[in-house]
Amino acid sequence: MRVLLFLKKKDGWERCLEPDEKPCELMALWNDTKPKTTTAKESIKDLSCCFIFKKKIFLRDDEREMQDAVAKHYVYIQALSNVIESDYPCSAEDAVKLAALQVQIVYSDHKPGSHVVGFLTQNLKQFIPKDLFTLKKPAEWEALIFKAHQAHVGKTAEEAKTEYLDIVKQWPFYGTTFYPPCKSVQSKKLPSKVIIGVNAEGILLLKKDKELVSTHPFTEICSWASSSTTFAFEFGSQTESQKYTFETKQGAIIAASIQTYIDILVQFLRSGEEEEEEES
Numbered sequence: 191m192r193v194l195l196f197l198k199k200k201d202g203w204e205r206c207l208e209p210d211e212k213p214c215e216l217m218a219l220w221n222d223t224k225p226k227t228t229t230a231k232e233s234i235k236d237l238s239c240c241f242i243f244k245k246k247i248f249l250r251d252d253e254r255e256m257q258d259a260v261a262k263h264y265v266y267i268q269a270l271s272n273v274i275e276s277d278y279p280c281s282a283e284d285a286v287k288l289a290a291l292q293v294q295i296v297y298s299d300h301k302p303g304s305h306v307v308g309f310l311t312q313n314l315k316q317f318i319p320k321d322l323f324t325l326k327k328p329a330e331w332e333a334l335i336f337k338a339h340q341a342h343v344g345k346t347a348e349e350a351k352t353e354y355l356d357i358v359k360q361w362p363f364y365g366t367t368f369y370p371p372c373k374s375v376q377s378k379k380l381p382s383k384v385i386i387g388v389n390a391e392g393i394l395l396l397k398k399d400k401e402l403v404s405t406h407p408f409t410e411i412c413s414w415a416s417s418s419t420t421f422a423f424e425f426g427s428q429t430e431s432q433k434y435t436f437e438t439k440q441g442a443i444i445a446a447s448i449q450t451y452i453d454i455l456v457q458f459l460r461s462g463e464e465e466e467e468e469e470s
Contacts, residue, residue, distance in 0.1 A: 248365025
């Protein structure tokens with residue numbers, strides 16, 4: 191499992207550090223009164239920033255990862271963060287299911303005398319997706335969570351993590367890395383600004399509120415390219431294709447993520463072919 195260093199800004203957007211960037215040099219800019227830019231030409235003056243370690247590449251069916259307790263924990267922690275931060279759209283019903291599993295992981299089996307409304311009041315926002323939190327009163331959320339929590343008596347933390355991930359991995363946005371809204375160039379089919387998402391299946395284009403605009407599987411992507419200020423990809427078939435271009439400083443990072451997934455998919459295909467040859 192490969193974990194990389196990300197820079198998280200006050201606006202909530204994150205980016206993976208480029209190989210030549212040094213954390214200490216970036217930190218020196220955070221409290222600097224003089225306007226400066228990072229090596230990625232991105233101003234971070236007057237922003238509340240922090241560094242976080244995260245996985246960048248996700249596969250839905252990585253059994254090796256799920257069999258390693260440490261690796262599975264990191265995957266769970268990141269999935270939990272994506273759920274709570276509403277990076278992954280979630281229904282209220284699923285939110286309660288996941289919160290009940292989280293309670294099982296943190297507090298173990300349901301205790302009728304302790305796990306009652308009020309027990310989670312101080313940290314309830316750590317259990318409910320922020321976009322859903324105001325849909326119900328805190329007491330209502332707690333009552334629903336503890337009712338669902340009762341069904342997990344006897345379940346170990348490892349089993350609860352596995353079940354949590356089994357639910358989240360079914361969602362279309364699972365494992366998606368989202369990049370800040372960028373301007374689409376000369377395309378009437380897209381909103382003026384879109385969020386680009388990349389996962390193991392392909393490229394997603396979304397509105398600023400993360401409403402899905404279109405999906406582009408890797409099997410339909412013909413090519414992609416980037417510069418210091420743009421990212422573009424072509425999709426369709428050899429006889430008929432379209433090209434989307436976007437203004438973004440994240441172009442090289444987006445292109446690198448796509449290449450990594452393509453390399454993994456090619457490796458899987460070759461492994462499958464080699465196994466078939468050995469069997470024959």
